[in-house]
Amino acid sequence: MPRLATSLLLKARNLNTLLxxxxxxxxxxxxxxxxxxxxxxxxxxxxxxxxTNSHTQATWQSRLRxxxxxxSRGKPLQYILGSQPFGTLDILCRLGVLIxxxxxxxxxxxxxxxxxxxxxxxxxxxxSKLRVLDLCTGTGxxxxxxxxxxxxxxxxLQILGIDNNRHAVLLARSNLQHxxxxxxxxxxxxxxxxxxxxxxxxxxxxxxxxxxxxQWDILIANPPYISPTAFNTTTERSVRNFEPRDALVPPSxxxxxxAQGTREGNAGGDIIYPRLLKIAREVxxxxxxxxxxxxxxxxxxxxxxxxxxxxxxxxxxxxxxxVQNKGAKAEESVVVNGKITRVMGxxxxxxxxxxxxxxxxxxxxxxxxxxxxIPQKLCPCTVHS
Amino acid sequence: MVKEPxxxxxLRSLASEDxxxxxxxxxxxxxxxKKSLIPVHPFAHLPCLLELRPGAGGDEAALFAxxxxxxxxxxxxxxxxxxKVLSIDTAPSVGAEDQIQEAVIEILSPGSYERxxxxxxxxxxxxxPATETKGRTHTSAVSVLVLPNFPNEVAQDNPNEFNDPxxxxxxxxxxxxxxxxxxxxxxxxxxxxxxxxxxxxHIPTGTVVSMQESxxxxxxxxxxxxxxxxxxxxxxxxxxxxxxxAMRINxxxxxxxxxxxxxxxxxxxxxxxxHRSAITLxxxxxxxxxxxxxxxxxxxxxxxxxxxxxEAMIIDEExxxxxxx
Numbered sequence: 001m002p003r004l005a006t007s008l009l010l011k012a013r014n015l016n017t018l019l020x021x022x023x024x025x026x027x028x029x030x031x032x033x034x035x036x037x038x039x040x041x042x043x044x045x046x047x048x049x050x051x052t053n054s055h056t057q058a059t060w061q062s063r064l065r066x067x068x069x070x071x072s073r074g075k076p077l078q079y080i081l082g083s084q085p086f087g088t089l090d091i092l093c094r095l096g097v098l099i100x101x102x103x104x105x106x107x108x109x110x111x112x113x114x115x116x117x118x119x120x121x122x123x124x125x126x127x128s129k130l131r132v133l134d135l136c137t138g139t140g141x142x143x144x145x146x147x148x149x150x151x152x153x154x155x156x157l158q159i160l161g162i163d164n165n166r167h168a169v170l171l172a173r174s175n176l177q178h179x180x181x182x183x184x185x186x187x188x189x190x191x192x193x194x195x196x197x198x199x200x201x202x203x204x205x206x207x208x209x210x211x212x213x214x215q216w217d218i219l220i221a222n223p224p225y226i227s228p229t230a231f232n233t234t235t236e237r238s239v240r241n242f243e244p245r246d247a248l249v250p251p252s253x254x255x256x257x258x259a260q261g262t263r264e265g266n267a268g269g270d271i272i273y274p275r276l277l278k279i280a281r282e283v284x285x286x287x288x289x290x291x292x293x294x295x296x297x298x299x300x301x302x303x304x305x306x307x308x309x310x311x312x313x314x315x316x317x318x319x320x321x322x323v324q325n326k327g328a329k330a331e332e333s334v335v336v337n338g339k340i341t342r343v344m345g346x347x348x349x350x351x352x353x354x355x356x357x358x359x360x361x362x363x364x365x366x367x368x369x370x371x372x373x374i375p376q377k378l379c380p381c382t383v384h385s
Numbered sequence: 386m387v388k389e390p391x392x393x394x395x396l397r398s399l400a401s402e403d404x405x406x407x408x409x410x411x412x413x414x415x416x417x418x419k420k421s422l423i424p425v426h427p428f429a430h431l432p433c434l435l436e437l438r439p440g441a442g443g444d445e446a447a448l449f450a451x452x453x454x455x456x457x458x459x460x461x462x463x464x465x466x467x468x469k470v471l472s473i474d475t476a477p478s479v480g481a482e483d484q485i486q487e488a489v490i491e492i493l494s495p496g497s498y499e500r501x502x503x504x505x506x507x508x509x510x511x512x513x514p515a516t517e518t519k520g521r522t523h524t525s526a527v528s529v530l531v532l533p534n535f536p537n538e539v540a541q542d543n544p545n546e547f548n549d550p551x552x553x554x555x556x557x558x559x560x561x562x563x564x565x566x567x568x569x570x571x572x573x574x575x576x577x578x579x580x581x582x583x584x585x586x587h588i589p590t591g592t593v594v595s596m597q598e599s600x601x602x603x604x605x606x607x608x609x610x611x612x613x614x615x616x617x618x619x620x621x622x623x624x625x626x627x628x629x630x631a632m633r634i635n636x637x638x639x640x641x642x643x644x645x646x647x648x649x650x651x652x653x654x655x656x657x658x659x660h661r662s663a664i665t666l667x668x669x670x671x672x673x674x675x676x677x678x679x680x681x682x683x684x685x686x687x688x689x690x691x692x693x694x695x696e697a698m699i700i701d702e703e704x705x706x707x708x709x710x
Contacts, residue, residue, distance in 0.1 A: 026578075030582075030597075031579065031580055034579070034581075034582075034597055035579060038579075038600055076577045077579050078579070084600070085599070085601030085604065086601075086603075087601075087603050088604075099577050101572075101573055101574065102581065102602045103572055103573050104573075105602065106602075109603075222574075224574075225573075225574065226574055234571045234575050235574075235575045235576070236575060236576045236577065236578070238577060239574070239575060239576060239577050243577065247574075248574050291573065293573060293574070293575070294571065319565075319572055319573075320563070320565060347565075347572065348571065348572045348573065350572070350573060
């Protein structure tokens with residue numbers, strides 16, 4: 001990591017003596033100033049809330065300094081403040097569980113915009129029942145955002161989040177309670193959303209459930225997808241030092257990796273996707289959305305989905321799939337195994353979205369979630385091999 | 386009848402008793418008539434956005450901007466108006482916590498646009514700045530923009546407002562370029578940076594709105610769209626009004642646009658003068674504390690605005706009837 005320029009440090013110190021601390025992790029003045037503001041707001045609020053505190057004036061400042069010092073050692077802001085906004089939700093963050101990313105927020109909101117906006121009351125316009133499975137749920141952010149986006153559209157909504165980390169499952173449950181208490185999620189979320197511990201590599205990855213008959217309509221996953229090589233080279237220092245490796249790099253034991261192995265370098269992050277596709281088949285998923293590391297991995301995953309005759313169409317989403325800026329290519333596509341795959345939005349390759357014929361019918365016509373989102377029609381460019 | 390010598394004395398006394406009442410009624414009626422004649426501003430019922438930007442005067446203007454910001458915040462609080470800071474950019478210089486480069490506050494209560502629209506314009510300050518060593522009085526200025534605010538609920542009540550291309554509210558999403566500040570690097574699980582900034586560019590007009598106040602990109606995006614909508618709607622309305630104003634200038638009436646100085650805050654004399662309604666109060670502190678004096682000034686400006694509107698209407702009417710002839 002290059003040294004910070006002395007002039008930058010001086011400028012920062014002149015603005016606020018705490019900024020040089022933050023610069024060590026933020027690297028640029030703009031984000032250091034933003035973080036300082038968020039830390040200060042948090043320190044003031046936390047001190048005011050603390051009833052044991054009589055000498056408030058001194059303490060919020062000392063609290064602020066302590067937080068900035070932690071941050072200067074690379075600890076992520078989200079762990080220090082203990083939360084991260086996700087959509088309209090407030091997701092609690094704790095050491096040992098991956099922090100929700102804005103790209104994940106973006107793709108999760110985009111898939112919600114694909115689902116029909118019909119009212120739960122009008123039976124004719126489509127099924128008013130939906131079952132969503134969220135694997136590698138972590139903080140539970142995707143599962144909870146799904147409920148937030150869909151509870152007004154579906155009378156019956158069942159969402160299950162699974163993670164192999166016990167701490168993640170406990171945190172996800174706290175997040176459910178926390179957001180219901182804050183009024184960010186409706187009361188019914190407590191019944192509709194569940195979190196359980198489970199290993200997706202075990203034989204019964206998804207616990208049998210009587211109410212869903214073991215069947216799920218949508219499967220979403222933000223699995224560990226970074227290869228061991230990339231983990232050492234491309235991840236940020238604060239990610240490497242503070243976030244759980246298990247949530248970033250998939251297990252690589254030969255028995256689990258199967259034929260793929262880890263010798264393929266960057267492809268070492270791929271081994272979880274065949275397993276996810278197998279689970280999708282087992283639970284009868286009509287639509288899947290997997291987060292991926294980059295465009296190369298996205299194309300490899302599209303290739304895997306193509307081998308699996310189940311899927312009738314596939315799209316690659318970039319970081320911001322709903323952004324379609326003028327001047328950019330009107331329609332972007334890549335060719336995988338001789339089939340054209342549409343690429344949506346801007347940024348890095350971030351997700352693979354695949355559907356079956358039934359899935360396409362379920363979605364119907366893609367509608368815009370928020371009024372400035374450009375309505376998009378699903379492209380029936382199927383990938384068969 | 387009262388002055389007529391032939392009137393019966395009894396009748397005369399009765400008539401003169403009625404006279405003051407009748408005069409009062411007449412006044413009230415004519416005010417009411419004025420009010421009902423003047424068309425209600427199309428944005429009057431809306432909440433509003435208040436933007437403060439220092440003009441000439443450097444640091445001193447930036448300091449004054451934060452004084453004004455505080456004035457409006459206290460005013461809102463004491464009048465039970467809900468207000469919320471959307472963004473504050475402080476000056477990138479030494480000890481700049483209270484020097485504002487740009488601030489946007491949202492006043493959520495309906496009808497706030499009508500209440501605050503008279504505040505739009507250049508506010509001038511005359512005082513000896515804290516930074517001045519020779520005791521000279523400086524004159525600086527802050528411009529205040531008042532924009533109608535279209536909360537998302539408006540769209541739900543009346544979806545046509547946002548989707549009808551002829552409406553002032555309409556913004557074609559195709560015309561807006563969205564930039565997130567998180568473009569470089571691998572992204573995703575590889576980084577946990579907190580860059581939540583959003584920048585929207587309305588390509589046809591070159592209007593740019595950046596928002597980085599919140600940790601949530603989602604809420605920054607919502608706020609940015611709100612500000613963009615407001616600025617575009619205001620610009621459209623202003624363009625229309627300018628056309629009208631040009632017509633009226635030909636007919637001999639000058640309107641005060643937002644470019645002119647509207648009010649002066651003078652520290653030495655502890656006075657505030659509004660140049661439009663020509664009101665002067667010697668209670669500077671109370672005005673800056675958002676007290677009754679500020680109310681008094683705002684009311685006088687409202688009356689002035691109404692009289693201007695009436696003048697404009699008469700001119701329009703005359704022009705129209707001339708054209709008929």
